[in-house]
Amino acid sequence: MKELLERALNVAQLKGASYADVRLVHRIEQSLLVRNGVVQGISQIEDMGFGVRVIADGAWGFASSARLTPEEAEQVAARAVQIAKASALFKKEDVDIGPPVVQRGTYRTPVEVDPFTIPLEKKLEILLAADAAMRGVKGIAATEAEMVFLRERKTFASTEGSWIEQEIIESGCGIEALAVGPDEVQRRSYPNSVGRHQMTRGWEFIEECDLPGNAPRIAEEAVALLTADPCPDTVTTVILGGSQVALQIHESCGHPIELDRVFGTEAAYAGTSFLTPEKLGAFRYGSEVVNITADATLPGGLGTFGWDDEGVPAQRVDIVKEGLFVGYMTSRETARQLLRLLGPSPYVTGLSNGTMRASGWNRIPLIRMTNVNLLPGTWRLEDLIADTEEGIFMDTNRSWSIDDKRLNFQFGCEIAWEIRGGKRTRLLKNPIYTGITPEFWRSCDAVCNVDYWVIWGTPNCGKGQPSQLAHTGHGAAPARFRNVRAFSRK
Amino acid sequence: MLGESHIRELLENALRISPADETEIVLEAHDSALTRFANNTIHQNVAEVNTEVAIRVVLGKRVGSAITNRLTEEALEKAIGEAVALARLQPENPEFPGLPDPQPVEPVTAFDEAVAGATPEWRARAVGVVCRLAESAGASAAGALSTGIYELAVANSRGVFAYHVGTEAHFTTVVMCDDGSGYAHRAAWRLADLDVEAMGRSAVDRALRSRNPRPIEPDVYPVVLEPYAVDDILSWLGYAGAGALAVHEGRSWMNDRIGRPIMSPLVTIWDDGRDVAGLPLPFDFEGIPRQRVVIVEKGVPQGPVYDTVTAAREGRYSTGHALPRSRPQMASLGPIPLHLFMAPGEATLEEMIRQVDRGLYITRFWYTRLVHPRDCVLTGMTRDGVFWIEKGEIAYPVQNLRFTQGYVPALAQVRAVGKERWVLSEGFGFTCVPALLLEAFTFTGVTEMPGN
Numbered sequence: 001m002k003e004l005l006e007r008a009l010n011v012a013q014l015k016g017a018s019y020a021d022v023r024l025v026h027r028i029e030q031s032l033l034v035r036n037g038v039v040q041g042i043s044q045i046e047d048m049g050f051g052v053r054v055i056a057d058g059a060w061g062f063a064s065s066a067r068l069t070p071e072e073a074e075q076v077a078a079r080a081v082q083i084a085k086a087s088a089l090f091k092k093e094d095v096d097i098g099p100p101v102v103q104r105g106t107y108r109t110p111v112e113v114d115p116f117t118i119p120l121e122k123k124l125e126i127l128l129a130a131d132a133a134m135r136g137v138k139g140i141a142a143t144e145a146e147m148v149f150l151r152e153r154k155t156f157a158s159t160e161g162s163w164i165e166q167e168i169i170e171s172g173c174g175i176e177a178l179a180v181g182p183d184e185v186q187r188r189s190y191p192n193s194v195g196r197h198q199m200t201r202g203w204e205f206i207e208e209c210d211l212p213g214n215a216p217r218i219a220e221e222a223v224a225l226l227t228a229d230p231c232p233d234t235v236t237t238v239i240l241g242g243s244q245v246a247l248q249i250h251e252s253c254g255h256p257i258e259l260d261r262v263f264g265t266e267a268a269y270a271g272t273s274f275l276t277p278e279k280l281g282a283f284r285y286g287s288e289v290v291n292i293t294a295d296a297t298l299p300g301g302l303g304t305f306g307w308d309d310e311g312v313p314a315q316r317v318d319i320v321k322e323g324l325f326v327g328y329m330t331s332r333e334t335a336r337q338l339l340r341l342l343g344p345s346p347y348v349t350g351l352s353n354g355t356m357r358a359s360g361w362n363r364i365p366l367i368r369m370t371n372v373n374l375l376p377g378t379w380r381l382e383d384l385i386a387d388t389e390e391g392i393f394m395d396t397n398r399s400w401s402i403d404d405k406r407l408n409f410q411f412g413c414e415i416a417w418e419i420r421g422g423k424r425t426r427l428l429k430n431p432i433y434t435g436i437t438p439e440f441w442r443s444c445d446a447v448c449n450v451d452y453w454v455i456w457g458t459p460n461c462g463k464g465q466p467s468q469l470a471h472t473g474h475g476a477a478p479a480r481f482r483n484v485r486a487f488s489r490k
Numbered sequence: 491m492l493g494e495s496h497i498r499e500l501l502e503n504a505l506r507i508s509p510a511d512e513t514e515i516v517l518e519a520h521d522s523a524l525t526r527f528a529n530n531t532i533h534q535n536v537a538e539v540n541t542e543v544a545i546r547v548v549l550g551k552r553v554g555s556a557i558t559n560r561l562t563e564e565a566l567e568k569a570i571g572e573a574v575a576l577a578r579l580q581p582e583n584p585e586f587p588g589l590p591d592p593q594p595v596e597p598v599t600a601f602d603e604a605v606a607g608a609t610p611e612w613r614a615r616a617v618g619v620v621c622r623l624a625e626s627a628g629a630s631a632a633g634a635l636s637t638g639i640y641e642l643a644v645a646n647s648r649g650v651f652a653y654h655v656g657t658e659a660h661f662t663t664v665v666m667c668d669d670g671s672g673y674a675h676r677a678a679w680r681l682a683d684l685d686v687e688a689m690g691r692s693a694v695d696r697a698l699r700s701r702n703p704r705p706i707e708p709d710v711y712p713v714v715l716e717p718y719a720v721d722d723i724l725s726w727l728g729y730a731g732a733g734a735l736a737v738h739e740g741r742s743w744m745n746d747r748i749g750r751p752i753m754s755p756l757v758t759i760w761d762d763g764r765d766v767a768g769l770p771l772p773f774d775f776e777g778i779p780r781q782r783v784v785i786v787e788k789g790v791p792q793g794p795v796y797d798t799v800t801a802a803r804e805g806r807y808s809t810g811h812a813l814p815r816s817r818p819q820m821a822s823l824g825p826i827p828l829h830l831f832m833a834p835g836e837a838t839l840e841e842m843i844r845q846v847d848r849g850l851y852i853t854r855f856w857y858t859r860l861v862h863p864r865d866c867v868l869t870g871m872t873r874d875g876v877f878w879i880e881k882g883e884i885a886y887p888v889q890n891l892r893f894t895q896g897y898v899p900a901l902a903q904v905r906a907v908g909k910e911r912w913v914l915s916e917g918f919g920f921t922c923v924p925a926l927l928l929e930a931f932t933f934t935g936v937t938e939m940p941g942n
Binding site for chain 1: 532533535540541542554559565569573579584610611613630662739741818822858861867869873934942
């Protein structure tokens with residue numbers, strides 16, 4: 001394959017590219033799904049190909065193919081240059097990616113047990129046991145148990161002299177129970193909703209999740225929700241469970257700090273951002289207990305790697321420090337744009353902080369969340385509830401919607417409990433809360449401590465055209481927010 | 491493009507070497523390109539050639555699957571071997587009805603040489619026209635123009651072989667000017683049906699007219715919805731409740747309502763994968779011909795669409811709406827209608843606006859998510875042009891609003907249906923939809939930027 005990569009780079013340069021990189025990606029994904037006690041499928045997906053990204057005549061071009069021959073590499077490289085030259089027909093200025101980045105090395109996700117070495121029978125045994133435990137609860141109409149394992153090997157090479165080889169391993173799992181009543185439908189999920197929780201870890205992660213051990217509880221909760229009172233329409237104190245805090249970070253912090261969105265290049269699809277450049281270092285994003293990082297070096301995070309898909313090393317970056325907005329996630333190109341716009345400062349270096357990732361060989365890298373984390377606070381959850389006279393504890397996301405600038409959000413959760421007199425009391429169904437991003441984070445007055453802190457995995461973050469699904473991580477613990485509008489629909 | 495004869499040979503050879511009791515092979519091939527622009531310049535420009543072969547093997551009632559994007563004989567043999575090994579490990583699936591028998595599939599022609607031959611230079615020039623239109627108006631355009639060839643083939647060891655090749659072109663733009671924005675989008679299989687310049691003009695005009703929006707209180711208002719917003723309604727009704735699995739599990743808006751009037755008599759919705767007015771695909775991912783299925787007839791739900799698994803439960807035939815079965819996660823979705831049409835009415839947009847005393851004109855919805863499956867309750871934002879209607883005329887632009895609304899009760903409130911329909915592909919599959927005038931739509935929030 002070395003010849004294929006070198007041939008692609010050589011042809012790109014011969015055809016007139018001033019810069020080129022090539023990524024060869026080989027991905028194997030294993031999925032297992034059990035529904036209602038029946039194995040719906042076990043599949044293994046093998047996907048392999050390469051993509052060539054070039055700058056020619058000062059503009060970007062990209063072409064890709066699954067045909068792995070040196071001749072195809074030549075054609076694809078030539079096509080990428082042709083596309084770049086077509087892009088240049090309507091360019092305003094030449095692309096500037098800053099000083100060369102020359103990196104050589106290897107990275108492999110550290111795992112205790114390679115999940116691909118575990119027999120499928122053992123994986124199925126766990127899924128079937130969890131599924132049976134959920135179906136054993138009276139009132140459950142449908143159940144689902146899932147595992148996903150991923151191994152991605154990729155080689156990155158560039159005309160600047162980089163040569164990087166990486167192997168990323170992921171393990172994910174989840175269960176869901178659906179209860180149906182005469183006029184109500186309720187779903188509970190574990191460890192997270194929308195299918196599963198996922199990490200860059202091995203089989204040890206699946207064992208820690210203990211799906212069968214948690215199955216009866218979530219099934220019982222789904223049934224109990226059918227007859228629970230609806231969440232009241234009120235303005236109150238809300239405590240969010242850790243996975244919902246992760247979702248809140250993802251949507252209202254992670255996306256608006258993507259500098260490509262800020263510069264408008266996602267305007268027609270994913271939207272733009274309220275965090276415009278003049279706010280950098282000057283805007284109060286949250287309260288003083290709000291500290292947010294983007295950290296691609298966190299062990300186990302779904303956004304953890306060695307180098308991004310521009311060959312820039314993984315980094316830890318401050319995003320919000322004691323409530324103040326201090327950082328974006330950048331690429332080589334957008335870091336230079338920001339430098340030209342604002343000039344150098346403690347927050348602006350002109351160098352990428354390594355967040356460019358592509359969902360596969362056939363997609364260009366975009367700025368994607370790494371692990372965007374709310375750093376842990378000091379509270380124990382029990383103390384936080386005891387310290388709350390009146391409020392609602394909501395957990396596990398059910399629906400999420402936010403406007404194109406990432407300001408106005410409305411999130412629904414699977415389950416809630418009323419808090420009265422410092423105690424968790426009656427169960428509430430269909431809880432929804434809504435707010436405006438900075439107002440909401442400024443109302444955060446407590447974050448639970450490291451004992452409650454989990455790096456939640458989001459394996460389905462959509463962005464880009466053609467669309468790309470990225471795998472991102474979010475370290476989060478339960479947190480408390482004041483004066484939040486809560487209500488219920490249905 | 492691989493071509494039918496090459497694909498047939500490839501698939502028949504693969505079926506021959508499979509040791510399984512039954513084998514199904516689904517091949518999807520893409521040769522596509524997309525030119526993306528923002529800030530009135532092209533910033534991303536990509537092309538892709540890819541083929542995916544999904545193999546499903548059956549041993550008794552045990553099913554295993556494997557997917558590869560490599561077409562060599564060795565790669566296919568390896569994938570078949572993996573699928574067989576996976577099937578052997580599984581317990582029997584008593585519900586598995588077996589692979590389908592062959593049914594005649596009438597071919598549909600939806601291939602346009604102009605789309606197939608579109609070059610990067612052509613896309614750049616088409617996009618450049620929109621960028622210049624925006625720039626000359628003091629606005630900023632973003633969007634994407636894509637062209638491509640798609641081939642789908644399904645073969646199984648019971649004799650099914652179905653092949654379709656089609657072209658697709660999509661254009662989307664969002665044009666921004668100060669605090670105003672406009673939007674345009676269409677999908678077509680013929681390049682002549684995609685008037686990029688006209689869409690650009692429309693989006694620029696909308697952006698200019700939506701500047702200086704006034705605040706408005708969230709409330710229940712009559713609304714005129716452009717087809718873009720109606721696309722969202724139909725897509726969600728289809729995705730979240732018009733498939734048989736959703737009905738079987740009791741999570742569909744159709745549950746306990748089939749045969750009962752729950753929407754306006756002006757509402758008729760059907761799915762038709764063969765209609766060349768849309769983006770046709772004449773058979774599903776099991777090789778079953780797609781039937782025209784009426785989902786709502788004059789406000790009355792008629793029933794969902796089926797694949798072979800859900801049909802077998804009811805002792806009926808599949809309607810040809812299976813999704814790819816080789817990915818286990820697809821089993822959670824069940825069959826889904828991907829080619830939805832809504833019957834047109836007789837009104838023009840202007841006539842609908844004239845019927846509103848005080849209400850809103852909505853260009854489109856954004857980031858809509860299911861809040862509750864019964865009634866298909868969604869929340870989302872308006873975007874790219876919202877206007878206050880006063881005494882039958884557009885009065886002024888207003889700020890974007892958040893809504894939380896059941897799409898089923900919304901369609902009970904239809905007072906008029908547009909006579910023009912647009913083919914749109916922003917949701918699941920595509921829709922062919924008119925504008926609607928609704929008596930009532932519930933808005934629950936507004937966006938305000940707090941100070942520092």
